[in-house]
Amino acid sequence: MRKILPFLFFGIFIINGFSQSPLRLEPKKYGYRAGDSIYKYQVEYKDPGSKGRQLQWDFSNVKVLNDNYLIKYFYPDKKDTFHICGMEHRTRYYYLQKKDSLWSTGFENYTTLINYTTPELKLKFPFNYGDTLYSAFEGEGIYCNMLKLKVKGWTRVEADAEGELTLPGNKKVKHALRTHTTRYYTETGKDSTEMSYETYTWYGKNLRYPIFESIKTTLHRLSPGRGDGGEVGVKQGSQVSDTIVFHTSFYYTPEELNIQPDLLANDSTDIYGNPIPEAERVFTEARMLPNPVINNLNIDFKLTRRAVIWFSVHNNIGIPMRQTHPQSLDEGYHQTQIPMGGLVTGTYTVYVHVDDRMIQRVVVKK
Template identity: 25%
Template sequence: MDRHLVLTSNDITYYDLSGDTLFIVHVENPLSKITYDHPILSIKYPFAYGDSISVPFSGYGVYCGDHPFREQGMSMVMADAAGSIVLGEDTIQNVLRVYTRMSYSVCMDIDSAALDSARLKQIIEERYDWYARGYRYPLFTTVTSTSYDDAAPIGTTRSAWGMPPDSQRFQADSCNEDIRRKDSIAIAEKAKANDDIIHYTVSQNGNQITVNYSLDGSADVSALVSDVMGVVYRQCRQNNDKGDGYSLCIDCNGLRRGKYILYVNVNGKVYNEKITVL
């Protein structure tokens, strides 16, 4: 088991790498400290587009130095999008977006003598991390946390931060440097020309998007529509043998007008096209 800590804002987070899974075991900040007897799932290695995992967690802590509290709930992690990110003149290849949803209850002033009188609050926290091959830390992270009292929302906090690719390239990391060279645009374009097994066109009739394609071999083909921030609104999936005349249809009626991105995933290889919802 490998333990390390990460500092973000005013929080200090301690992690344990147990086998192929990374867990959060302790979090502290100026107001509170909590240790998890059943740690929070952070991510599992390897993690690919379409993978998901859920694990329950619980922990005991102290708030404002002398107020005990308990957290208990479920953490669900899903790799829900894959593609590229364009940053100015820089294009980052092989980007994976990981969505984490934590749903849990908080019991304040809870100890062995006060179980029945504890005040119970619910919290739903949604987090998106954009990971890229060759970069140790997420390029971007966004977190939205909403608190509920007796099922009624009482407050929402939002935060976002990032570690730009240029900053991460300064780190002495020979393994990631080698991966970034292999993921260069020139090499990626050459590989794309050599190993494409799909030949497709995209047509649009109103807000009906159709991907017509043929395959040089059997493949698991999926398509999804997201906005420029990576939020997925529509998706579909099917498995086909080698052949012609295949199609995937996505109904985008009901979406807000504007620019979106259509991602086509073929056996893990991702293509993207810009579309406009009318």
């Protein structure tokens, strides 16, 4: 088994880039937030391309593999707002968000439980183009309630590229920032396994969560003759045989991601470089849950000023199916509920009427 670079296990190293990106990752704007539910689309793997500045990525043509991939963030203990959990693909991922850092502290699913005795540093804010961080992590756990596991490795994160991202529908995201994370680790149980996990992540202006991700997992195997000289009669200098065991990409539609309300008052353009409509400056922090919905659609929102608000739900040919009464609401947080239990399964457009302007959102009825 190859030796993991030992000096990386003595601490954390952060290199700050000399140049500043138009987009910088900050904890208030890009940290995980309890209560958020996000749908992303699993699509065929897209090559991330080279690193650098003023690049262009064309992800306009993607083949969807799974359009029902849900991520939920919540507090495992509501009294502890530093620890947050992300539920994804039947696995719980545990994080510690404190001050300027995001740490991974472990994960669990039906078969495996891992707790990091030395947490893994995922991001240290603020993070700009050219910034790099290194950290070590170590953990232990159990597989199928009987096999003890140990894991040890290192993580390197670099903000290695920025440019313009073209999404399905030929929507363009300007000043996108990409991070490249390499996670190299050894897992020891019945057998010993060396793996690397590479993630390329694209972030957009005013969007808390990524727009696009490309992920690749590689299994590193030594050929029958080990190259470390650890066995009698083994030939020195044997080659490593690497196998890509998994690769995929994920696309998060910007319309479904949460726009950051604190930025809207000072921002005149959205992630595409278009002017932000007045209605979206007034109607902010909107969450329509659950989505997909079975019975009642709950809408939470914040108004930045007093406005007349009402909602209408339309089917896929534009016929109104539900409508609320107009209300004059003060600045602040509000909630409304729309009954959708009697509607047939399908996709519906929710029109948010803000004074004499409109915003539209899409919900799915199960």
